[in-house]
Amino acid sequence: GEDVEQSLFLSVREGDSSVINCTYTDSSSTYLYWYKQEPGAGLQLLTYIFSNMDMKQDQRLTVLLNKKDKHLSLRIADTQTGDSAIYFCAESTGGFKTIFGAGTRLFVKA
Amino acid sequence: NAGVTQTPKFQVLKTGQSMTLQCAQDMNHNSMYWYRQDPGMGLRLIYYSASEGTTDKGEVPNGYNVSRLNKREFSLRLESAAPSQTSVYFCASSEEGHKTANYGYTFGSGTRLTVV
Secondary structure, rough: OOOOOOOOOOEEOOOOOEEEEEEOOOOOOEEEEEEEEEOOOOOOEEEEEEOOOOOOEOOOOEEEEOOOOOEEEEEEOOOHHHHHHEEEEEOOOOOEEEEEEEOOOEEEEE | OOOEEOOOOEEEEEEOOOEEEEEOOOOOOOOOEEEEOOOOOOOEEEEEEOOOOOOOOOOOOEEEEEEEEEOOOEEEEEEEHHHOEEEEEEEEEEEEOOOOOOOOOOEOOOOOEEEE
């Protein structure tokens, strides 16, 4: 069945770039997403990429999609302590089915 | 800028008790969802409503019921709570319809439920 996998933890120093990786199994995925969850809060949509795109950039965020390898990454430039959170990768084939990964906890050290 | 509002934020139930989690959105979205979040397991879909008047089961519907009261409101009911239902519950909404674009969900802030 469909699955989305992410590493559980990532630790970076403030000012460095963070790269969070994700792999998915459903080759028919139409949209892929990155969500951010801060402590005690719901998930917040950061960005999404359509499956016919290779890259999407939005200010400090860069999303790279490798469809051949079913690999999605989120790069955060100039990582700040406020970026400390859990980041979820998700995929959708359209309609009402979205599969979420277990989340990557990002620690930013000052 | 309310978005998706969930109530209550916290709840403790005894095994066998019932309760209803409330969710309302003010973005005129067609679709609404209930997810549960458990440590290390990501989010799992309980039920969803594609539009007013329709509801469908998700991945983990057992032990739950839902009502799409109108376009704004989508409630989740636990008829007889069990400790396995201890979790954080999130309501979400989105614009998409069947086979149309899904530009992502707007989530509420969650209900933290403990069943003892």
